[in-house]
Amino acid sequence: MPDSGPPPTLDDVARIAKVSTATVSRCVNDPRLVSRPTREKVQAAINALGYTPNFAARSMAAKRTLTIGAIIPTMENAIFARGVQAFQEELHARGYTLLISSSAYRADVEEEQIRTLVARGADGLLLIGHDRDAAIYDYLERQRVPVLAAWSFDLAARIPSIGFDNRRAMQSLAEQVIVAGHRRLAMISASSAQNDRARMRIYGVRDAMAAHGLDPETLELIEVSYDVQEGADAFETLMQRQPRPTIVLCGNDVLAVGALRGAEKLGLRVPQDVSVTGFDDIELAQVVRPGLTTVHVPHREMGRLAAQELVEMIEEKRTGRSQELTATIVNRASVLDQVKG
Amino acid sequence: MPDSGPPPTLDDVARIAKVSTATVSRCVNDPRLVSRPTREKVQAAINALGYTPNFAARSMAAKRTLTIGAIIPTMENAIFARGVQAFQEELHARGYTLLISSSAYRADVEEEQIRTLVARGADGLLLIGHDRDAAIYDYLERQRVPVLAAWSFDLAARIPSIGFDNRRAMQSLAEQVIVAGHRRLAMISASSAQNDRARMRIYGVRDAMAAHGLDPETLELIEVSYDVQEGADAFETLMQRQPRPTIVLCGNDVLAVGALRGAEKLGLRVPQDVSVTGFDDIELAQVVRPGLTTVHVPHREMGRLAAQELVEMIEEKRTGRSQELTATIVNRASVLDQVKG
DNA sequence: CTGGAAAATGTAAGCGCTTGCAAAACTACT
DNA sequence: AGTAGTTTTGCAAGCGCTTACATTTTCCAG
Numbered sequence: 131m132p133d134s135g136p137p138p139t140l141d142d143v144a145r146i147a148k149v150s151t152a153t154v155s156r157c158v159n160d161p162r163l164v165s166r167p168t169r170e171k172v173q174a175a176i177n178a179l180g181y182t183p184n185f186a187a188r189s190m191a192a193k194r195t196l197t198i199g200a201i202i203p204t205m206e207n208a209i210f211a212r213g214v215q216a217f218q219e220e221l222h223a224r225g226y227t228l229l230i231s232s233s234a235y236r237a238d239v240e241e242e243q244i245r246t247l248v249a250r251g252a253d254g255l256l257l258i259g260h261d262r263d264a265a266i267y268d269y270l271e272r273q274r275v276p277v278l279a280a281w282s283f284d285l286a287a288r289i290p291s292i293g294f295d296n297r298r299a300m301q302s303l304a305e306q307v308i309v310a311g312h313r314r315l316a317m318i319s320a321s322s323a324q325n326d327r328a329r330m331r332i333y334g335v336r337d338a339m340a341a342h343g344l345d346p347e348t349l350e351l352i353e354v355s356y357d358v359q360e361g362a363d364a365f366e367t368l369m370q371r372q373p374r375p376t377i378v379l380c381g382n383d384v385l386a387v388g389a390l391r392g393a394e395k396l397g398l399r400v401p402q403d404v405s406v407t408g409f410d411d412i413e414l415a416q417v418v419r420p421g422l423t424t425v426h427v428p429h430r431e432m433g434r435l436a437a438q439e440l441v442e443m444i445e446e447k448r449t450g451r452s453q454e455l456t457a458t459i460v461n462r463a464s465v466l467d468q469v470k471g
Numbered sequence: 472m473p474d475s476g477p478p479p480t481l482d483d484v485a486r487i488a489k490v491s492t493a494t495v496s497r498c499v500n501d502p503r504l505v506s507r508p509t510r511e512k513v514q515a516a517i518n519a520l521g522y523t524p525n526f527a528a529r530s531m532a533a534k535r536t537l538t539i540g541a542i543i544p545t546m547e548n549a550i551f552a553r554g555v556q557a558f559q560e561e562l563h564a565r566g567y568t569l570l571i572s573s574s575a576y577r578a579d580v581e582e583e584q585i586r587t588l589v590a591r592g593a594d595g596l597l598l599i600g601h602d603r604d605a606a607i608y609d610y611l612e613r614q615r616v617p618v619l620a621a622w623s624f625d626l627a628a629r630i631p632s633i634g635f636d637n638r639r640a641m642q643s644l645a646e647q648v649i650v651a652g653h654r655r656l657a658m659i660s661a662s663s664a665q666n667d668r669a670r671m672r673i674y675g676v677r678d679a680m681a682a683h684g685l686d687p688e689t690l691e692l693i694e695v696s697y698d699v700q701e702g703a704d705a706f707e708t709l710m711q712r713q714p715r716p717t718i719v720l721c722g723n724d725v726l727a728v729g730a731l732r733g734a735e736k737l738g739l740r741v742p743q744d745v746s747v748t749g750f751d752d753i754e755l756a757q758v759v760r761p762g763l764t765t766v767h768v769p770h771r772e773m774g775r776l777a778a779q780e781l782v783e784m785i786e787e788k789r790t791g792r793s794q795e796l797t798a799t800i801v802n803r804a805s806v807l808d809q810v811k812g
Numbered sequence: 813c814t815g816g817a818a819a820a821t822g823t824a825a826g827c828g829c830t831t832g833c834a835a836a837a838c839t840a841c842t
Numbered sequence: 843a844g845t846a847g848t849t850t851t852g853c854a855a856g857c858g859c860t861t862a863c864a865t866t867t868t869c870c871a872g
Binding site: 494 | 819821
Binding site for chain 1: 849852
């Protein structure tokens with residue numbers, strides 16, 4: 131393997147192919163602008179040299195990076211993985227690269243990462259949900275970076291979103307369990323500060339209660355961070371309450387699995403002694419026993435649509451169009467119908 | 472919000488602060504080189520303008536990007552998530568940004584992504600396992616990009632690795648179940664082509680069989696792709712075999728959960744009727760019932776060490792040092808001890 | 813004071829690419 | 843052959859930053 135020294139540049143290719151750098155550049159970026167014979171000469175030189183365009187130089191000259199940034203709260207569980215994967219696939223198909231970072235659900239970390247991604251010249255950004263400082267939106271506007279939110283849908287927000295109505299989805303689920311005869315509801319939610327998804331899901335439960343003549347104030351609510359064990363602990367606490375809730379609605383599937391483990395530890399049978407629901411319908415929900423009744427979120431579709439929309443915002447330089455997806459209830463075995471028995 | 476036009480540049484800052492661009496640059500990159508009063512003047516200008524360095528320009532001039540690329544087979548399940556998260560955290564602490572892409576377990580996709588990351592000027596690369604074309608290693612060598620492998624440990628490989636001995640770990644587990652009285656072993660593995668981790672785990676089982684007087688050829692093996700459902704289907708197939716295996720060793724936890732589901736479908740109790748083991752010890756393994764006996768992989772430590780090593784390789788310009796971590800067996804409820812009963 | 817070393821700052825040459833503009837080379841008609 | 847497009851190619855000016863080297867300022871011992 132001879133030492134080829136520094137990697138070949140556009141100039142090298144131009145020299146070998148005996149054309150100008152401009153021609154080589156066109157050849158690489160838009161071959162239609164170059165005549166057939168020239169194109170072949172250039173291709174040959176490129177292959178001979180093993181030339182790959184230098185990304186930094188390119189984005190500096192072209193003022194775009196073909197890079198899109200996404201900041202997700204966490205990579206450690208499957209909640210965002212599937213959607214992000216689909217997002218990535220679609221971006222890749224359109225020639226963009228995805229830069230992912232995770233904020234560990236912390237607003238300050240998220241802000242820092244937004245700035246980093248912008249400094250790196252991300253052509254666009256995908257954010258999760260809408261809850262963040264106005265200052266960040268100001269910054270983004272000033273920098274003119276197209277931004278899209280996912281996992282939430284809110285026409286009133288400052289940025290367009292591709293997502294679903296967390297509040298309404300949770301309301302439907304809660305109404306279903308109320309109709310099934312449950313009256314003493316409890317809820318385990320992820321921390322709702324700085325998290326509109328979590329907050330809306332709580333509101334959804336209260337909406338359902340109010341709509342069915344239950345006092346929303348009687349909802350036994352515990353907020354915890356995002357973790358199976360936390361879910362289990364919260365569940366045990368809830369089971370102390372008098373009168374004991376007949377159902378525990380969880381803000382997501384991970385907490386719900388925690389609840390299942392909590393029940394197991396207390397020797398309570400699900401759903402005979404107490405019912406449990408989740409949210410998201412990650413793989414875990416159908417793998418666990420009893421299978422979780424939960425809200426199915428169209429993760430892959432959301433990711434794909436978000437990629438399409440964001441790329442269009444960038445390439446057509448237009449403001450984004452929000453799109454609402456529907457989340458549907460999936461009934462498995464973790465809820466007891468007290469009416470039918 | 473006044474339109475601030477294009478983002479401020481180093482020149483703008485220099486002009487406002489009434490110093491040269493060189494001074495501003497030093498101020499940003501190594502403030503010790505600048506006198507206190509000047510530094511403060513420059514800082515003030517930076518703040519006033521809201522200046523952020525342009526990444527492309529910087530990496531072009533400095534010939535480094537402070538970016539590290541990682542290509543993982545999949546983001547969709549937790550196998551790599553935890554390790555990568557730790558990797559990212561450690562990199563972040565050292566001032567590097569992580570670029571992640573996933574190859575969907577496809578060698579051609581991986582190769583393309585390696586080239587993309589190199590073209591983007593990644594200062595270093597993290598790859599999973601060692602199985603890939605020699606041509607890729609040649610390319611990487613020629614480009615002089617530091618590369619490190621994780622999730623495997625192999626001193627004979629062309630690149631250094633931070634990982635564990637998949638073969639030996641699986642062998643230990645297999646020996647344990649043989650000692651527990653199992654004689655008819657079956658295995659569900661991820662596809663072993665282009666995947667040294669999967670292949671070594673198979674070898675490990677055969678090693679154990681040979682070491683205990685069992686004919687390695689009698690191992691009932693099915694290779695499937697990586698998915699709960701595939702695991703379930705494979706399990707059902709294996710249960711047709713005569714004589715029926717008493718234990719199904721799975722190449723990873725996801726397949727093992729599939730096996731659990733398969734058993735459920737067939738009305739077989741685990742572990743009374745058939746035992747099941749996993750590999751990786753992802754969260755799923757302890758959440759599922761029965762809890763999976765599996766091999767615990769120190770994901771977070773692996774990610775952290777890999778980040779440290781890779782950064783050192785880059786910054787000290789030295790070749791990497793491999794490090795072997797130990798994977799340990801975690802006994803849960805999915806294996807029946809036929810000897811003790 | 814002064815000379816000389818050390819510290820601080822400035823000058824300017826790139827880094828590798830894209831792209832507006834201009835020139836050259838074709839084409840298809842009179 | 844001449845003309846007016848149309849297509850293809852080349853020229854060269856940046857893009858925003860770092861850094862080797864040169865210059866100026868500061869500091870201190872003599």
